Amino acid sequence: MACVAIIEDDIPTSNQLKAWVEAARPGAVVEQWFSRDDAESALLSKEYDLVLLDIELGRERHAGVAIINTINKLAQSRAWPIPVLVVSAMPATIYRSIMKALDAWDYLQKTTFSEDDFIETVLEMLRAVKDRRDKNADAARKEEQSRETLEIDPLRQRNPTWRGQRINLPLTAQRILTVLYEKRGQVVSYEDLFEVVKSGRNRDNIRKHVSTIREAFREIDGDFAAIENVPMRGFRWVDQGRV
Numbered sequence: 001m002a003c004v005a006i007i008e009d010d011i012p013t014s015n016q017l018k019a020w021v022e023a024a025r026p027g028a029v030v031e032q033w034f035s036r037d038d039a040e041s042a043l044l045s046k047e048y049d050l051v052l053l054d055i056e057l058g059r060e061r062h063a064g065v066a067i068i069n070t071i072n073k074l075a076q077s078r079a080w081p082i083p084v085l086v087v088s089a090m091p092a093t094i095y096r097s098i099m100k101a102l103d104a105w106d107y108l109q110k111t112t113f114s115e116d117d118f119i120e121t122v123l124e125m126l127r128a129v130k131d132r133r134d135k136n137a138d139a140a141r142k143e144e145q146s147r148e149t150l151e152i153d154p155l156r157q158r159n160p161t162w163r164g165q166r167i168n169l170p171l172t173a174q175r176i177l178t179v180l181y182e183k184r185g186q187v188v189s190y191e192d193l194f195e196v197v198k199s200g201r202n203r204d205n206i207r208k209h210v211s212t213i214r215e216a217f218r219e220i221d222g223d224f225a226a227i228e229n230v231p232m233r234g235f236r237w238v239d240q241g242r243v
Contacts, residue, residue, distance in 0.1 A: 002028040002126050005048045007039040007067060008087070009057045013110070017052055017087065017118070024119040025126060036063040040070050048082055049129045050105075050122070055088040055095065064088065068102045081132075083125045087118075150181055165220045172197050173209045173216075180227060184237035187230045210235055 002025050008014040011034070018030045031048075033039035036057050043051075051071060055064035068084055075081040083105040088095065092109040099107045105125055108118065152160040152174075159166045160177060169177065175196040180188055194201040197209070210227060217224040228236045 002049045002129075003046070004028055004030045004050055004052065004122075005033060005039070005042060006030060006052045007033045007057070007064070008052070008054045009034045010054075013054075013087075020115055020118055021052075021122060024122050036060055036067060039067055043067070043070060043074060043082075047078070047080065050083045050085065050125050052085050052087055052122075053104075055086060055090055065098075065102065068099075068104060072103060083129065085121060085125060150177075152178055152181060162217060162220055162224075167216045167220065169213060169216050173212050176206070176209050177213050180235060180237045184239065187233050187236045189234040191234075193234065 004021050006014050006017050006021070008017065014032050014034070018032060021028055021030050031042065033042055034057070039057075051067075053064050053067060055062060057063035060066075064086065068086075071082050071084060081103075084099075084103075086095070086099045086104050086107045087110060088107070089110040092107055092112070095109075096107040106121055108121065150160060150162055159168060160174065161167065176193055179193065179196055190203050190206055193206050197205065214224065214227055217226075226237055226239070228238045230236050
């Protein structure tokens with residue numbers, strides 16, 4: 001759900017902008033602020049998807065410039081840029097370039113733009129916010145998955161690691177784990193696993209080793225579920241996004 005801040009000291013104008021945003025994006029949360037102090041307090045305590053901003057607030061002729069500077073500092077500290085649409089009566093020929101230099105998304109001069117122009121601009125901004133959020137989420141998922149890749153070195157017989165932490169396993173359990181991981185996505189039969197144990201070549205013993213492996217993983221990751229039982233056949237390592 002989009003969260004939008006409108007910083008405009010003229011109440012009728014603020015209400016008009018709010019109505020247009022709600023018409024453009026039903027369900028959006030729109031919060032209105034009428035002074036620099038109140039707006040900056042809100043920006044410091046909450047993350048907005050976009051900000052609609054007037055330059056002149058009350059007697060402060062360039063309050064909007066100060067607020068944009070605050071927003072830019074927040075974006076640096078949070079690593080999350082906040083798009084700003086400036087809506088002001090100041091002449092666009094002068095102030096558009098100034099606002100662009102301050103990293104504002106766009107500048108609309110009051111009385112010179114239509115409702116359609118406004119809505120189109122807001123929707124474009126919200127789409128950009130969603131695209132950026134989706135890309136960041138995808139990158140975070142990939143990073144998480146890369147951190148959770150099982151690292152195993154059977155040649156050196158070192159304990160494998162999961163999520164950067166060492167898994168304490170007996171040697172036979174390590175051998176079984178190596179086979180399961182090397183053939184991930186495939187069913188590894190009991191008969192295949194008999195080949196890596198030196199004694200106790202029976203299904204009950206293999207199941208005990210697999211139980212030991214699972215317990216060792218769950219000491220690190222309580223949600224671990226990558227080793228799947230395949231009834232009557234054996235076991236399979238499955239990739240489940242988070243596991």
